[in-house]
Amino acid sequence: MKAGLEDVIAGESGICYIDGEKGILAYRGYDIHELAPNSTFEETSHLLWFGRLPNAVELKDTSDKMRANRVLPAPVISLLKALPKEALPMEALRTAVSACSMYDPEAEDMSPEANLRKAIRLNAQCATVITAFHNIRSGREPLSPRSDLSHAGNFYYMLTGKEPNPTIIRALDVALILHADHELNASTFAARVTAATLSDIYSAVTSGIGALKGPLHGGANEAVMRMLLKIGDVSKVDAYVRDLFEQKKKIPGFGHRVYHTEDPRATHLRRMSQQACEKAGQSKWFEMSARIEAIVKAEKKINPNVDFYSASTYYVIGMPIDLFTPFFAVSRMSGWTAHILEQYSNNRLIRPRAEYAGPAPELKWVPVSQR
Numbered sequence: 305m306k307a308g309l310e311d312v313i314a315g316e317s318g319i320c321y322i323d324g325e326k327g328i329l330a331y332r333g334y335d336i337h338e339l340a341p342n343s344t345f346e347e348t349s350h351l352l353w354f355g356r357l358p359n360a361v362e363l364k365d366t367s368d369k370m371r372a373n374r375v376l377p378a379p380v381i382s383l384l385k386a387l388p389k390e391a392l393p394m395e396a397l398r399t400a401v402s403a404c405s406m407y408d409p410e411a412e413d414m415s416p417e418a419n420l421r422k423a424i425r426l427n428a429q430c431a432t433v434i435t436a437f438h439n440i441r442s443g444r445e446p447l448s449p450r451s452d453l454s455h456a457g458n459f460y461y462m463l464t465g466k467e468p469n470p471t472i473i474r475a476l477d478v479a480l481i482l483h484a485d486h487e488l489n490a491s492t493f494a495a496r497v498t499a500a501t502l503s504d505i506y507s508a509v510t511s512g513i514g515a516l517k518g519p520l521h522g523g524a525n526e527a528v529m530r531m532l533l534k535i536g537d538v539s540k541v542d543a544y545v546r547d548l549f550e551q552k553k554k555i556p557g558f559g560h561r562v563y564h565t566e567d568p569r570a571t572h573l574r575r576m577s578q579q580a581c582e583k584a585g586q587s588k589w590f591e592m593s594a595r596i597e598a599i600v601k602a603e604k605k606i607n608p609n610v611d612f613y614s615a616s617t618y619y620v621i622g623m624p625i626d627l628f629t630p631f632f633a634v635s636r637m638s639g640w641t642a643h644i645l646e647q648y649s650n651n652r653l654i655r656p657r658a659e660y661a662g663p664a665p666e667l668k669w670v671p672v673s674q675r
């Protein structure tokens with residue numbers, strides 16, 4: 305057995321297809337290269353939940369429901385106000401999403417209809433939690449969600465108070481599509497394990513948020529931007545990266561358990577980073593990223609993953625660095641909930657075995673005075 309359940313097939317799913325050798329990622333049969341330029345986050349979320357692309361009426365229905373569920377229960381806003389201002393946004397998200405269940409009369413209703421409604425609610429509310437916490441910690445009142453904006457546009461509006469322009473809306477929308485699902489990644493697996501005990505959907509997504517927070521998973525995008533800021537200039541990239549190699553440290557935003565070729569999400573995010581950095585007059589972040597990629601590829605044969613070019617893209621849009629991973633959660637909420645619904649629809653407790661590596665079970669207990 306390889307450590308970390310590498311290559312282990314841990315369940316059947318009809319949601320996400322990955323070919324790690326060819327670099328293919330598809331949601332419900334639609335290649336990410338089809339969805340990224342053409343779809344919207346609302347449409348992609350519908351695809352993940354329902355298994356097929358919506359017609360116009362269905363898309364309007366799902367989008368309307370997502371808009372209608374954006375407001376948080378008042379006690380959850382009070383809870384966010386009571387948290388320390390220094391709390392990590394991922395901590396605030398984990399706590400607030402868990403708390404939302406106590407104000408949802410349907411929290412314990414395990415009917416498929418109620419679980420679908422909760423999936424849409426969670427999806428809508430996740431963006432509000434993050435932006436509300438950010439405003440509160442910055443000494444401002446949270447902004448009320450706007451029902452005339454898309455999920456991406458409303459996130460930007462609630463975060464900044466500014467009117468989002470079409471370029472920013474599209475960049476965020478594409479990022480949301482690209483991060484929406486990724487098969488049995490660590491956080492989705494955690495969410496499914498919790499769901500498989502027939503615990504409620506809030507408990508399951510809270511497990512997912514906890515797993516996403518780690519720097520080996522969603523937390524990597526923040527580490528990438530902190531690295532770029534530390535390097536500071538393209539002329540300093542080579543020395544910095546070679547120093548990391550010498551210290552045998554990992555380069556944030558590189559490597560993947562499943563892809564042995566380019567992560568297809570990175571293909572889009574590289575282009576988006578270039579465009580966004582140029583438009584913002586801050587090309588140096590893209591140039592530094594491209595130089596890091598060239599060295600790591602040449603010396604280590606390791607490719608950038610989804611987190612590498614998303615970092616500079618979000619930074620120049622004006623997103624605070626510690627909101628990069630929470631924004632990943634805004635997107636992945638649709639994948640987590642689709643997987644949880646799939647788990648409930650054909651459930652069996654997930655309970656693997658461990659290969660025992662401890663002492664033989666023959667030891668005799670002795671009183672503490674004799675040890």
Ligand SMILES: CC(C)(COP(=O)(O)OP(=O)(O)OC[C@H]1O[C@@H](n2cnc3c(N)ncnc32)[C@H](O)[C@@H]1OP(=O)(O)O)[C@@H](O)C(=O)NCCC(=O)NCCS
Nearest residue numbers: 519520521524553554555556557558559560561609610611
């Ligand atoms: C994603 C990741 C956790 C996958 O882990 P994994 O499948 O367990 O792979 P390993 O950590 O065992 O790495 C395998 C080899 O590649 C090397 N490697 C993997 N990622 C690397 C990186 N980012 N920088 C430098 N070397 C790396 C390891 O050092 C190891 O080399 P070795 O066999 O000589 O010891 C890992 O690549 C990583 O830590 N990347 C940085 C964090 C990151 O970007 N996470 C977001 C993932 S979407």
